[in-house]
Amino acid sequence: MASMPALNNVYSGLGTTIFTVMSSLAVEHEAINLGQGFPDVDGPEEIRKLAAEKLISGPNQYPPMQGVPELRQAVARHNQRFYGLEYDWASEIIVTSGATEALSACIMALLNPEDEAIVIEPFYDCYLPQIEQTGARVRAVSVKPPNWSLPVDELRAAFNKNTKAVILNTPMNPASKVFTQEELQVLADLLEEFDAYAICDEVYEHLTFDGRRHTPLAALDGMKDRCLRIGSAGKTFSLTGWKVGYISGPAALTTVVAKAHQFLTFTTPPALQYAIAHGLNMDDEYFDGLASELQAKRDFLAATLEGIGLPILPCEGTYFMTADIARFGFNGSDYDFCRHITQNAKVAAVPISVFYHPDTKDVPSTLIRFCFCKRDDVMAEAAERLSAYFGT
Numbered sequence: 001m002a003s004m005p006a007l008n009n010v011y012s013g014l015g016t017t018i019f020t021v022m023s024s025l026a027v028e029h030e031a032i033n034l035g036q037g038f039p040d041v042d043g044p045e046e047i048r049k050l051a052a053e054k055l056i057s058g059p060n061q062y063p064p065m066q067g068v069p070e071l072r073q074a075v076a077r078h079n080q081r082f083y084g085l086e087y088d089w090a091s092e093i094i095v096t097s098g099a100t101e102a103l104s105a106c107i108m109a110l111l112n113p114e115d116e117a118i119v120i121e122p123f124y125d126c127y128l129p130q131i132e133q134t135g136a137r138v139r140a141v142s143v144k145p146p147n148w149s150l151p152v153d154e155l156r157a158a159f160n161k162n163t164k165a166v167i168l169n170t171p172m173n174p175a176s177k178v179f180t181q182e183e184l185q186v187l188a189d190l191l192e193e194f195d196a197y198a199i200c201d202e203v204y205e206h207l208t209f210d211g212r213r214h215t216p217l218a219a220l221d222g223m224k225d226r227c228l229r230i231g232s233a234g235k236t237f238s239l240t241g242w243k244v245g246y247i248s249g250p251a252a253l254t255t256v257v258a259k260a261h262q263f264l265t266f267t268t269p270p271a272l273q274y275a276i277a278h279g280l281n282m283d284d285e286y287f288d289g290l291a292s293e294l295q296a297k298r299d300f301l302a303a304t305l306e307g308i309g310l311p312i313l314p315c316e317g318t319y320f321m322t323a324d325i326a327r328f329g330f331n332g333s334d335y336d337f338c339r340h341i342t343q344n345a346k347v348a349a350v351p352i353s354v355f356y357h358p359d360t361k362d363v364p365s366t367l368i369r370f371c372f373c374k375r376d377d378v379m380a381e382a383a384e385r386l387s388a389y390f391g392t
Helices: 018-028 045-057 069-083 099-110 127-133 152-158 181-194 251-261 270-280 284-307 334-344 376-389
Strands: 093-096 116-121 137-142 163-169 197-201 227-232 245-248 320-324 367-371
Touching (some): 069 093, 069 227, 069 270, 093 099, 093 251, 099 127, 099 197, 099 227, 099 245, 116 127, 116 152, 127 137, 137 152, 163 181, 181 197, 227 251, 245 251, 284 320, 284 376, 334 376
Antiparallel strands (some): 093 245, 320 367
16 A cells, blocks of 8 residues: 555644543443543533523524623623623633633634743643644743642743743643742733733633632733633533633734634534523522532542542642652552552542653652542542552
């Protein structure tokens, strides 16, 4: 057979995402999946009922490319209600088919070949290929375990005349870090100094613990015009399969983001948009309850892992918790350990090392991530299995 032309050099070399690998392994070994980050119960029934009703009553044709007015208005109100951020719903809000599409549209809108984008690692795995697909270069800066501190000198050194954008994920997956006001100010000062933008992945904005409150970078002085802020109905309402995201930003940026969005997915199912608009208008009780319920699950899993001898790193937000397996003296990588406990303890986790740039030196090799957004009975069963396997 004759040789065929080479395929895209970014995507053809990628392996299967770690979430798919570990989830498939969990199914194969009948393990409890604490690897992939999705709840195992659906979100509020009133939101789901409204979506079902709208699906029957319609409309079910193309909604406006930027999103139905009701949802864009709800996103604008949400920004003002929680953060005091004022956006024009008609020109500064875009609805997307999930936050991953939102990230892609923002990256495509901002970056050109030879630009540089700074990512803070460990980072969500879609960032790297999406940036590289534009022809831009990635500079990675690592927050440092065990406290996931931001290395200010390294961050400053990463900025230069080619820096176009920073991707900031807070609350941060997988490190479960909520960036402090002081850390955000450092970043804001650098963005001003080097005339750069920020793509702010804030999908876990309502999942913060121990009294912490999320602060958008856009809320700092001078930052609103430099920031594209991304939210996720999937995370906020435990409806990850719906894939409804939204972008807020200045019209000078969202005008171009919308042009990228129109050639990615163009629109998102209208029934889901109307339902999420209702959800964003729910009382504070819902949003506060979501965080407190997850905090209780976090505490349960932390006690379990510490009980079997796994030290826990700080967990300030998100669905995830990081544990250090160093004391076990396991003869293998963090990836090998995750496969081992999936096969033998029947509980799946994800290695942290996969969330780093391939060129990063000194990647942590003994850290693994567990997801705790599961039913209480599932968490209890996982605890029993881990305790039984590790003999505690």
